[in-house]
Amino acid sequence: MVDPTSDLGEDVDEADAPSCASCGSKIVQSPTHRVVTWIEDGSVQTRHFCSEECKAEADDAW
Template sequence: MVDPTSDLGEDVDEDDAPECATCGTKIVQSPTHRVVTRVEDGRAHHRHFCSEECLADDDGA
């Protein structure tokens, strides 16, 4: 699997692309892609968002 969080987002197939945590849209080569990372119990958890609007609308679940 290609890393969907790479700096450039190149060569990410839609099947491997992350989904927006708010609206469920597949995120492929999007300049508005945002990732929120938190650490719980020593493990990193990532939530992907397709836009600032979806990030702002996130309920944090």
């Protein structure tokens, strides 16, 4: 599997692509892709967003 968070985003098909945590869209080769990471209970957690706008909406909701 190709890393869906790679800078290049090449060769990631929709089945392997992450979904936006705000709107649910699949994120495929998107230059506006944002990832938020944090440590919870000793493991890395991530949330993917298709744009800064979706990230801002999620920030307001959480």
